[in-house]
Amino acid sequence: MIRGVAVAVAVLTAAVRIATADPGAVFAVGTATAAPGQKSSGVLAVPAGSDAGLDIPVTVVHGARPGPVLALVAGAHGTEYASIIAVEKLIEKLDPAEVSGTVILVPLLNTNSFEQKVPHVNPVDGKNMNRFYPGKSDGTQTERALAAVTREVVERCDDLIDFHGGDLDEDLRPYSYWLKTGNAEQSAASRRMALAFGLGTIVIAADRPTDPGASRYLDSTAATRGKPALTVEAGRAGTVAPEDVAALVNGTLSVMRLLKMLPGSPTPVEHPVWIESIQTVTSDQTGIFYPAVSRGEYVAEGMRIGSVTDYAGRTVFEARAPKAGVVLYVCAVPSMKKGDTIATVGVVVGAPPSP
Numbered sequence: 001m002i003r004g005v006a007v008a009v010a011v012l013t014a015a016v017r018i019a020t021a022d023p024g025a026v027f028a029v030g031t032a033t034a035a036p037g038q039k040s041s042g043v044l045a046v047p048a049g050s051d052a053g054l055d056i057p058v059t060v061v062h063g064a065r066p067g068p069v070l071a072l073v074a075g076a077h078g079t080e081y082a083s084i085i086a087v088e089k090l091i092e093k094l095d096p097a098e099v100s101g102t103v104i105l106v107p108l109l110n111t112n113s114f115e116q117k118v119p120h121v122n123p124v125d126g127k128n129m130n131r132f133y134p135g136k137s138d139g140t141q142t143e144r145a146l147a148a149v150t151r152e153v154v155e156r157c158d159d160l161i162d163f164h165g166g167d168l169d170e171d172l173r174p175y176s177y178w179l180k181t182g183n184a185e186q187s188a189a190s191r192r193m194a195l196a197f198g199l200g201t202i203v204i205a206a207d208r209p210t211d212p213g214a215s216r217y218l219d220s221t222a223a224t225r226g227k228p229a230l231t232v233e234a235g236r237a238g239t240v241a242p243e244d245v246a247a248l249v250n251g252t253l254s255v256m257r258l259l260k261m262l263p264g265s266p267t268p269v270e271h272p273v274w275i276e277s278i279q280t281v282t283s284d285q286t287g288i289f290y291p292a293v294s295r296g297e298y299v300a301e302g303m304r305i306g307s308v309t310d311y312a313g314r315t316v317f318e319a320r321a322p323k324a325g326v327v328l329y330v331c332a333v334p335s336m337k338k339g340d341t342i343a344t345v346g347v348v349v350g351a352p353p354s355p
């Protein structure tokens with residue numbers, strides 16, 4: 001009997017990951033310090049180095065009951081507004097009295113991008129704040145900030161969601177990335193999160209970095225440290241559409257139900273479109289871009305997806321779909337520089353993939 005019990009306990013331990021939050025203790029990230037049953041907002045201070053310091057806003061929702069630690073991070077790209085506003089809504093909405101476990105919310109990582117309305121990069125050092133993980137404590141502002149996020153957010157959570165969307169110049173349809181890793185259990189957990197989040201298009205990301213010291217993206221920084229992670233994308237071209245914000249807020253609440261952090265059952269998407277690879281179409285020429293397709297449209301291989309003219313109106317480049325698939329996003333503005341992205345086309349998988 002004893003032996004049987006020991007086996008049962010071992011199986012249970014393998015199936016349910018151990019929560020790292022001690023429900024009796026204060027949980028602090030930077031200056032956000034919450035006792036059980038409390039919500040606290042503050043900053044994660046990145047000290048000045050070779051350039052200026054940065055205060056990253058952070059809120060901790062420390063549930064009254066024990067459970068996992070979930071990290072929600074938005075605004076690496078500070079002009080992907082719908083995703084930032086969604087995490088702001090979650091700060092308001094999450095009630096620590098109802099939450100089991102702890103939620104770390106970082107609504108706006110790249111404050112300089114947001115305040116100066118500069119897309120894609122941190123204007124302080126020109127670096128993309130989702131390409132330099134796990135960061136460097138003696139690097140430029142982006143690298144120091146990402147080192148702080150790795151240490152104070154990623155290493156202290158059990159599960160992570162990174163929020164993105166179409167940037168100022170991107171007309172994007174909502175989708176998520178499922179991180180398919182070499183670890184079967186972690187991969188299956190990430191897959192359940194992607195389904196529970198509910199976005200109807202899921203990109204299978206099987207090619208993320210595997211070295212924790214060169215993890216590059218936030219989701220792979222979590223994944224290479226053994227934590228199930230998900231990246232979600234909704235919103236487009238500077239807008240804050242209610243349906244995009246709602247999809248991100250409701251998706252997060254559904255994942256929290258999956259993780260037993262909120263009462264009730266998750267509401268998973270039933271028949272998602274699975275994407276096996278993303279084809280990026282770039283411009284051969286600088287000039288004026290005219291799209292021929294919209295976000296979410298299906299294209300055949302070789303179909304024209306847009307053209308570029310010179311400033312006298314002569315067509316200098318025609319962009320064509322390299323493969324058949326669905327347009328995940330297409331450039332939303334006429335400005336086009338040689339080498340910039342015109343569109344991304346997601347190649348659809350024939351049958352649903354197994355975990």
Ligand SMILES: [Zn+2]
Pocket residue numbers: 076077080163164165
């Ligand atoms: Zn982004």
